Amino acid sequence: DQQVKQNSPSLSVQEGRISILNCDYTNSMFDYFLWYKKYPAEGPTFLISISSIKDKNEDGRFTVFLNKSAKHLSLHIVPSQPGDSAVYFCAALNTGTASKLTFGTGTRLQVTL
Amino acid sequence: DSGVTQTPKHLITATGQRVTLRCSPRSGDLSVYWYQQSLDQGLQFLIQYYNGEERAKGNILERFSAQQFPDLHSELNLSSLELGDSALYFCASSVSGQGNYGYTFGSGTRLTVV
Numbered sequence: 001d002q003q004v005k006q007n008s009p010s011l012s013v014q015e016g017r018i019s020i021l022n023c024d025y026t027n028s029m030f031d032y033f034l035w036y037k038k039y040p041a042e043g044p045t046f047l048i049s050i051s052s053i054k055d056k057n058e059d060g061r062f063t064v065f066l067n068k069s070a071k072h073l074s075l076h077i078v079p080s081q082p083g084d085s086a087v088y089f090c091a092a093l094n095t096g097t098a099s100k101l102t103f104g105t106g107t108r109l110q111v112t113l
Numbered sequence: 114d115s116g117v118t119q120t121p122k123h124l125i126t127a128t129g130q131r132v133t134l135r136c137s138p139r140s141g142d143l144s145v146y147w148y149q150q151s152l153d154q155g156l157q158f159l160i161q162y163y164n165g166e167e168r169a170k171g172n173i174l175e176r177f178s179a180q181q182f183p184d185l186h187s188e189l190n191l192s193s194l195e196l197g198d199s200a201l202y203f204c205a206s207s208v209s210g211q212g213n214y215g216y217t218f219g220s221g222t223r224l225t226v227v
Contacts, residue, residue: 004155032214043115043203043218044156089156093214100146100169101216105155 003027004092004105006104013111019105023090026071030092033066034101035075038087047088048075080111119204119219127227131192134222138185138206144168145187146216147179149162150201162187195224 004023013019016022023033031052036044050064050073057064063076076083088106116139126132139143147159158171168191173179176194181187191198201223205216 001153005154034215036218039222043117043205043220045115045218046215049215061120095214100158100161100171101214103148103156 002105003030004090004102004104006090006107007086008107009105010108010110013080013109015082015111015113016079019075019084019109019111020081021075021077021088021109022076023073023091023104024071025073025092026098026111027092027094027102028071029096030102032093032095033073034065034085034091035062036089036091036103037084038089038106044089075111080109082111082113085109115217115219117142117204117206117217117219119202121222122220123225125150125227126194126224128194128196129225130194131190132194132224133160134191134202134204134224136187136189136204136206136219138187138204139217142206142208142217143185144207145181145185146205146207147173147187147189148205148223150202150203151197152200155208156203159189191224196226199224207208 003031033106035047037047066073087106089106091101118137141163146161148156159173161169179189201221203221205218207216
């Protein structure tokens, strides 16, 4: 049972344009969401997070939007840079139970020149 | 360097064998998590330890076991290895219960079973 889904395995975007990565979840008990970025031969690194009490969180070029009613979140990268090319994982947890992070399957972003 | 150290980085072994993967968490972190990433799969949660005690268990096979030692390092033991156990195994650590929900990951151990 995949509770966190990233339905796009890959995405290609031109440098300077906006990258939008999507994530859907099914567990209504999730109340905290994170995005991780992973380069080859490295572990995932934390990028940005959002609590369910918010609908938007921004950090530089990265913005995460949360739509609780649709159980959907998205990561926007503006402007996209070649160094953003990586695999992006969405993750979620229930802070009340301090449960483990549940990850999606990842989206491979390729930013082209 | 994330502060989470995993050894070895690569491991090649034969079916039926047993291996031990080691993880040293970031200084100050009490929780250790083990995840498995198979080809084209997401990160599958295996098991969590908090300050030496098992806290949560995921889809961990009975052939796999783990422990966290008093110095907080953790080991993941994989036995009777099968070809399908070939994967990247990640360890992550966190400071649980202090409002910080993010994990810090190590660079992983790539296990190849031949």
